[in-house]
Amino acid sequence: MFTIGDFAHLGRVSVRMLRHYDAVGLLLPAHVDPASGYRFYTAAQLQRLNRVVALKDLGLTLDQVRVVLDEKLSAEQLHGMLSLRRAELRQQILADESRLRRVEARLRAIEREGAMPTDEIVVKPVPAVRIARLTATAASYQSEDIGPVIQPLYPELFERLGRAGVTPSGHGIATYESAEGDQVVVRAGVTVAVEPSAAYDFEVVDLPALAEAASIVHRGTMDGVDTSYQAVAAWIEAHGYKQNGFAREVYLNYGEGDPADWVTELQLEITKP
Numbered sequence: 001m002f003t004i005g006d007f008a009h010l011g012r013v014s015v016r017m018l019r020h021y022d023a024v025g026l027l028l029p030a031h032v033d034p035a036s037g038y039r040f041y042t043a044a045q046l047q048r049l050n051r052v053v054a055l056k057d058l059g060l061t062l063d064q065v066r067v068v069l070d071e072k073l074s075a076e077q078l079h080g081m082l083s084l085r086r087a088e089l090r091q092q093i094l095a096d097e098s099r100l101r102r103v104e105a106r107l108r109a110i111e112r113e114g115a116m117p118t119d120e121i122v123v124k125p126v127p128a129v130r131i132a133r134l135t136a137t138a139a140s141y142q143s144e145d146i147g148p149v150i151q152p153l154y155p156e157l158f159e160r161l162g163r164a165g166v167t168p169s170g171h172g173i174a175t176y177e178s179a180e181g182d183q184v185v186v187r188a189g190v191t192v193a194v195e196p197s198a199a200y201d202f203e204v205v206d207l208p209a210l211a212e213a214a215s216i217v218h219r220g221t222m223d224g225v226d227t228s229y230q231a232v233a234a235w236i237e238a239h240g241y242k243q244n245g246f247a248r249e250v251y252l253n254y255g256e257g258d259p260a261d262w263v264t265e266l267q268l269e270i271t272k273p
Contacts, residue, residue, distance in 0.1 A: 101223035133189030153188035
């Protein structure tokens with residue numbers, strides 16, 4: 001048998017926690033010395049300790065942990081519960097990281113307020129381009145609404161292109177349109193060189209040429225794109241232009257390698273009022 005200190009060390013918990021588990025009847029010592037009151041545990045009790053700690057990490061209260069343990073869950077059942085919780089925690093971490101990137105982007109935008117971009121914006125014509133695309137609807141144009149909608153579209157699009165034997169001939173291009181209320185129609189596309197066909201389970205369309213577009217190159221993930229959008233907005237207003245519709249996002253280098261090196265061109269159609 002092991003002293004409470006040794007058992008705590010082996011189980012990677014505190015002595016205080018073991019005493020609390022004893023007090024609430026969740027993990028009783030195998031033996032208590034009647035003279036000294038010292039608690040002793042067996043190696044077999046580590047199994048119950050592992051389950052207690054794991055269930056606590058799932059977010060259960062100690063009363064709920066006791067109920068679950070009394071039902072004598074199998075190792076397989078407990079593994080399934082922990083795997084689900086692990087997936088939830090990973091998703092939460094990803095969401096928190098995305099939120100942090102958006103906060104950082106807003107901070108950068110605030111820091112740049114009043115600093116007018118001069119050489120970042122290029123005015124140019126954009127030729128018509130043929131793309132294959134899939135469409136979905138986002139709740140709004142906020143990054144946290146757009147990202148979860150557009151991100152699954154591209155793997156699905158490339159899978160469908162592969163099944164159809166169609167090879168992309170250029171960059172990915174995303175376009176957006178207003179929908180009912182705050183909703184936005186999201187279209188994830190990629191340049192192709194094939195004719196439209198009813199046999200495809202995706203659209204093949206021609207994006208029209210833009211006579212004039214204000215273009216800015218954004219570097220990094222799209223979580224930080226707000227700074228680039230606001231820079232081009234300031235330039236458009238300062239130079240007396242009017243923006244027509246949403247920007248096209250041309251993914252020149254996106255999704256591979258260091259995210260800091262990803263490159264997206266934003267193309268906003270502009271006209272003189």
